Amino acid sequence: MELLECKNLSKFYDKKEALKDVNLKVPRGKIIGLLGKNGSGKTTLIKLINDLLIPTSGEVLINGEKPGVESKKIISYLPERTYLDKDMKVNQVIKYFEEFYDNFNADPARKLLKDLDLDEEQKLSKMSKGMQEKVQLILVMSRKADLYILDEPLGGVDPATRDYILDTILSNFNEGASVIISTHLIADIERILDEVIFIDKGKIILTSPADELRNKENASIDEIFRRCFKC
Amino acid sequence: MLGKLLKYDLKWTYKGVMVFYILAIIFSTIGRLLSEIENSLIFNIIGQVCIGTAVAMVVNVLINNLIRVWVRFIRNSYKDESYLTHTLPVSKKTIFLSKVLSAIITMITSAVIIVVCVAICYYSQESIEWVKQSLEFVASTYNSTVVGFLLIVTVVLFLEMIFALFAGYIGIIFGQKSNNLKTGKSVLYGFIAYMIPQTITIGIIFILGLFNKDIMNLLNTTSIINVEAIKSIMYAGIVIYICYISIYYLIGKRQFEKGVNVD
Amino acid sequence: MNFIFDNDRPIYIQLVEQLKEYIVAGKFKAGEKLPSVREFAMQIKVNPNTVQKALAEIENQKLIYTERTNGKFVTENEKLIENVKKELADQKVQKYFQDMNKLGINKEDAITYLQGK
Known part of the structure; x- marks a missing residue:
């Protein structure tokens, strides 16, 4: 059974089609790039998988089941916004994750936070947005999940932070798990991808193993993506 | 959990x-x-x-x-x-x-x-005496003690608050389902969710009044308040509010379980 | 270890090439243990599956071998390493001649040119 499958998945807002008839299969043990411009439907697709939107038609299946308690146990999701209660201190947030997620490991999370010189007694509201995002990434990557879904983890950060984020992802994801990374910054990330999915105007226009695509087109994924969306 | x-x-x-x-x-x-x-x-x-x-x-x-x-x-x-x-x-x-x-x-x-x-x-001793005296007449017609009477009034008031709470939840759940003007719609739907049952309640009291002269008098006149009628209305109120609250809880739960569309 | 990748070509092919260079140059010594796939991937910041694929390819060419529980090791067959080295060197020389040929310089002139440097 596929880890994740989307069948004829569509989402309309009033008349606007945010996602149209998406069919997709995500196997285990792969790092997958969900690549598209801003407003292409990446986030809509991700929100549907995470039970944050009701599909207009079609369905999402995780291990053969619709999103629910079971799927939430095995998916670790990083949204593109800050989603923690900002009145909480860092150690309170860690405790919160420990209480709700059986597969959350506090020790590695604490270690990673310490590497960032973070005071656990600090309130989230007292931190910069970039710092809050790092805390979230650490929390998400400290779960032993089957599927990690990271929505724009590299959006608007400096190159040093970008390296830190990629390192954190690569060194912490659970062995045998799959990772879906959505981004429009392809050059920075393409060498860690097994497979790529191009999405545009709510439709999947290409899925392929990354190296196969490079071989076929004799170009980088970034280059191919640019060519694809020029015309 | x-x-x-x-x-x-x-x-x-x-x-x-x-x-x-x-x-x-x-x-x-x-x-x-x-x-x-x-x-x-x-x-x-x-x-x-x-x-x-x-x-x-x-x-x-x-x-x-x-x-x-x-x-x-x-x-x-x-x-x-x-x-x-x-x-x-x-x-x-x-x-x-x-x-x-x-x-x-x-x-x-x-x-x-x-x-x-x-x-x-x-x-204070005096204020308790005062409350007792002013309520004794009412309470006696209830065949209950002053404390009992206060309790019933408190329960009805409390249920009224809980009902308002649930009307708010219903307003929010339905308001947030739409694609735009979510806050405005939440308030509007909440208000409607509050007003409709209240109107129905008055309707129910009116219907009760058709069978009970005392209650009808309560609706028609302002001068004489019939304690017997108030008593009936209080008891009816408790039952009616509990019904509304239960219905709103079930509707809210059902709609919420169907899923959400967050921004 | 310092691997440099070009995003235009399959990463695993580049990794195979560079690993072979490291082995024949003796940066990975005969009989030396290689890092685990995961460590390796982290160090060079590529996908673990890509590393896996590259190592499998090199293992096919017998340059490395797997000890069931201990991990992967560089072959102790020095003769094989020497052969691969020659093979790679041949390829470089061929490439040199081809490039010079494009400039209209024939093989003999190309050799003379090289000696002059």
């Missing part, structure tokens, strides 16, 4: 109303102490001001409590924090139940605090 959710919901709501609890009790106490000082006009006046402030705090406790649990529900279920709430390995049914229970528990606490404050401000 319900216990864990409840813990965080209660903590958050209490954190906001606690300051009003404390202020209400402090002002009640100071007011009462100053009023007790004999032959000092100034202290008595300050005391009265304090008691007035305490009353304002008490009203604040209720309104603040109600608004705070709605705000918590909106923030957790539809705003940024919803990305965490709805991806916890907990069913939507449990999330909703936790919100409802935490709201009811905090409102009971608020009610207790209000009673305590009123007692601090006004409790």
Whole structure:
């Protein structure tokens, strides 16, 4: 059974089609790039998988089941916004994750936070947005999940932070798990991808193993993506 | 999981109303102490001001409590924090139940605090006598004690508050389902959810009035209040409110379980 | 270890090429243990599956071998390493001649040119 499958998945807002008839299969043990411009439907697709939107038609299946308690146990999701209660201190947030997620490991999370010189007694509201995002990434990557879904983890950060984020992802994801990374910054990330999915105007226009695509087109994924969306 | 959710919901709501609890009790106490000082006009006046402030705090406790649990529900279920709430390995049914229970528990606490404050401000042998005397007539026709009568009135008032709470939840759940003007629609739907049953209630009382002359008199005239009729209405009120609350709970739960569309 | 990748070509092919260079140059010594796939991937910041694929390819060419529980090791067959080295060197020379040929310089002139440097 596929880890994740989307069948004829569509989402309309009033008349606007945010996602149209998406069919997709995500196997285990792969790092997958969900690549598209801003407003292409990446986030809509991700929100549907995470039970944050009701599909207009079609369905999402995780291990053969619709999103629910079971799927939430095995998916670790990083949204593109800050989603923690900002009145909480860092150690309170860690405790919160420990209480709700059986597969959350506090020790590695604490270690990673310490590497960032973070005071656990600090309130989230007292931190910069970039710092809050790092805390979230650490929390998400400290779960032993089957599927990690990271929505724009590299959006608007400096190159040093970008390296830190990629390192954190690569060194912490659970062995045998799959990772879906959505981004429009392809050059920075393409060498860690097994497979790529191009999405545009709510439709999947290409899925392929990354190296196969490079071989076929004799170009980088970034280059191919640019060519694809020029015309 | 319900216990864990409840813990965080209660903590958050209490954190906001606690300051009003404390202020209400402090002002009640100071007011009462100053009023007790004999032959000092100034202290008595300050005391009265304090008691007035305490009353304002008490009203604040209720309104603040109600608004705070709605705000918590909106923030957790539809705003940024919803990305965490709805991806916890907990069913939507449990999330909703936790919100409802935490709201009811905090409102009971608020009610207790209000009673305590009123007692601090006004409790004395004479005032109890006064209350007793003025209620004795009413209570006697109820075939119940003064305390019993107060209890019924309190229960009806409390159920009215809980009903308002649920009307708010229904307004939010339906308002947030739409694609635009979510806040405005939440308020509008909440108001409708509050008004329709209240109108129906009056209709029901009217129908009861068709069979019960006393009740009909209550509707027709303003001068003579028939205690027997009030009694019937109070009991009917309890039953009706419990029905409304149950229905709203079930509708809310069902709609919430169907899923959400967060921004 | 310092691997430099060009995003235009399959990463695993580049990794195979560079690993072979490291082995023949003796940066990975005969009989030396290689890092685990995961460590390796982290160090050079590529996908673990890509590393896996590259190592499998090199293992096919017998340059490395797997000890069931201990991990992967560079072959102790020095003769094989020497052969691969020659093979790679041949390829470089061929490439040199081809490039010079494009400039209209024939093989003999190309050799003379090289000696002059």
